[in-house]
Amino acid sequence: MAAAIFAAERTSRVLLIDHADVLGGTLWVANGQLSAAGTRLQRDKGIEDDAQAHFDDIMRLSRGTANEALVRLAVWNAAETFDWLMEQGFDIDPACPVDGVGHEPYSRARYYWGRNGGASLRDVLIPRIEQAVADGRISLRLGHEALSLTTNPGGAVTGVTTRDAQGAEHHFEAAQTVLATGGYSASPDVYQALNGVPLYTNLPYAYSQGVGHRLGCSVGGWLRGQENFFINFGFLLDGEGPRPGMVGRLNTYPQRRPPWEIYVNAHGDRFVREDMESVDARENALLEQPVQRYWVVFDERILTEAPPFIAGFDAGEIRALFADDRPFFYKANDLETLAQKAGVDAHGLMRAVRGYNYGVHSGNDFLGRRHLPLPIAQGPFYAIRVQGAAVSSAVGLAVNDQLQVIRPDGSAIPGLWAAGELLGASQTMGRAVCGGMMATPALTFGRLLGQSFVPLNSKA
Ligand SMILES: Cc1cc2nc3c(=O)[nH]c(=O)nc-3n(C[C@H](O)[C@H](O)[C@H](O)COP(=O)(O)OP(=O)(O)OC[C@H]3O[C@@H](n4cnc5c(N)ncnc54)[C@H](O)[C@@H]3O)c2cc1C
Incomplete structure (x- = not known):
């Protein structure tokens, strides 16, 4: 234009x-x-x-x-x-x-x-x-x-x-x-071919189909930049896709809401200090995780006492997200079952929660997290799958x-x-x-x- x-x-x-x-x-x-x-x-x-x-x-x-x-x-x-x-x-x-x-x-x-x-x-x-x-x-x-x-x-x-x-x-x-x-x-198709990972967002404009890339190449041009593939720090999706919609946006900015939850990868490991101020550092940490995906894990007491962490949702609305069979919102009475439902390694998750709880009690979090309001200790336990993607x-x-x-x-x-x-x-x-x-x-x-x-x- x-x-x-x-x-x-x-x-x-x-x-x-x-x-x-x-x-x-x-x-x-x-x-x-x-x-x-x-x-x-x-x-x-x-x-x-x-x-x-x-x-x-x-x-x-x-x-x-x-x-x-x-x-x-x-x-x-x-x-x-x-x-x-x-x-x-x-x-x-x-x-x-x-x-x-x-x-x-x-x-x-x-x-x-x-x-x-x-x-x-x-x-x-x-x-x-x-x-x-x-x-x-x-x-x-x-x-x-x-x-x-x-x-x-x-x-x-x-x-x-x-x-x-x-x-x-x-x-x-x-x-x-x-x-x-x-x-x-x-x-x-083009996203998968050029980025090497599936497309997990429907935010981009529907006409962004990569046709210009093909046209340029058809007359002798070439493509560059694969090595700089980068993602945003995660979306709450409403399904697997292709081009899944979004349930809402997580408030992962510690400056706006210090985190009460932990973030784990598919191995159940915490991979970043959740209250890391730098969004760039959090994005880079997520980029290195399997399928650029993580789970937000918390317990009943955190759900009850913490400020809401999905933008535009109050505590009751967040609780309701776990009530139906909505994908990626998981609830269980124990951590092992929660991990199995969520597709996270159960031993890893239990180890991560034990380690986090040690930090809450001692004030010495292994990753250096400073905001340690409550342990993750009282069932039911909750997990939400969050997906990194590039817009x-x-x-x-x-x-x-x-x-x-x-x-x-x-x-x-x-x-x-x-x-x-x-x-x-x-x-x-x-x-x-x-x-x-x-x-x-x-x-x-x-x-x-x-x-x-x-x-x-x-x-x-
Ligand atoms: C959710 C979201 C938020 C963003 N926020 C920001 C931000 O805050 N700041 C920022 O800097 N960037 C942001 N971006 C990125 C930025 O907006 C875009 O990179 C920029 O607007 C692209 O402009 P463009 O003119 O190159 O492409 P577009 O605006 O996508 O225009 C391309 C046009 O080409 C047309 N077209 C496509 N294929 C064909 C074809 N074969 N034949 C004819 N016409 C065709 C399309 O219909 C479209 O009108 C955001 C992107 C998204 C998805």
Whole structure:
């Protein structure tokens, strides 16, 4: 959308194709949190920041795994993107900017979001596209799935073939094509093939099917970033899937609710200090567990006395989740039976509970946990299975620092550029979650491409 908007300021020959029958893409489901350094808003609020500090933070948070060239391109141009959004009336939450929320914090307050999450960004972008369509500067084809790219004998991309909702095929020619088809995290097959694990979330946008990945590869491009597959710290699912829904969100942020429960893996072992403040450390610990899965274990007294730990559920509603045959919510009168029901090693679980209870009584938890309110001692006992999963797609189409799609030998494929999640979360966030480093680069790279194709004064 950003590429189309900025290109349409310079030329009236922009064709925007979307498989969905509405504009907006992942902004229909995403939080739309952004990060940008050196913005006007920061200056107005007296926050000193610059792109170098943003870049250093991303390389620190990703432990050097992000793509330096693309992170540079993103962060040195992020402020201009953000300032533009503000000029267009972006309905920002007045609490912003902050250094972090939900993800590992930045060293400075450069994290922003709209009062309506992704909708606040849609409210800026979609009317501008609609206006450009009305002005005849953008031709819009909704409900058109891009099926293939065409090339000339020299290997340059010359256009795209689409299929509309009625099944008719269309061919469009263009000197410049930008692939911006997003990720693949709504496709169980592509997710499994590229990430090596099953897809355990239905949060990504339904059209994130990895088609752009296939199209780019079909003309000589290649995929990268498998080694940076990364997950969020877990979802409460309503079934095995594919693309299972969610029962709710666990409050696993010790800053908001210190944990009363323990977390164990399939071996029954505790694998992380549950009150570890760093969400990045908890995510990395989960990444190393079998199937990126853990169980939250507690007893009757904790269920009765602890503050509710599922966002939006009170204690009675949480208790009710165990009453029916709901998958992944387990209850038993003893730990051995609980472990068998939950699919956790029983000896391991009993050992973990004994060890944890020792820590509660002695004040010396083996893992160094500080919040030790109650032992896990009084049946019935409870366990909830929690699944780590990635909402953003790690693997992406390789591009150079001008966003041209490249071949394995590094040469650019003429006529073809790419932007957004199609480039892979592995590139702009590395093996970590860096706040705002998907949505902001998507907008920024789109803006840069839209601005670069036709000089402003030519108005072709
Ligand atoms: C639940 C959730 C929360 C998130 N929260 C944040 C956040 O707070 N901050 C952040 O930085 N990132 C966040 N992200 C990630 C971020 O929102 C996305 O990476 C980003 O919006 C992707 O933008 P995009 O333009 O590349 O892709 P999309 O917005 O997915 O757009 C791709 C478009 O291409 C279309 N398309 C796909 N295939 C075809 C085809 N074959 N032919 C034609 N059209 C096609 C789709 O319909 C879609 O409209 C979140 C993601 C999710 C799922």
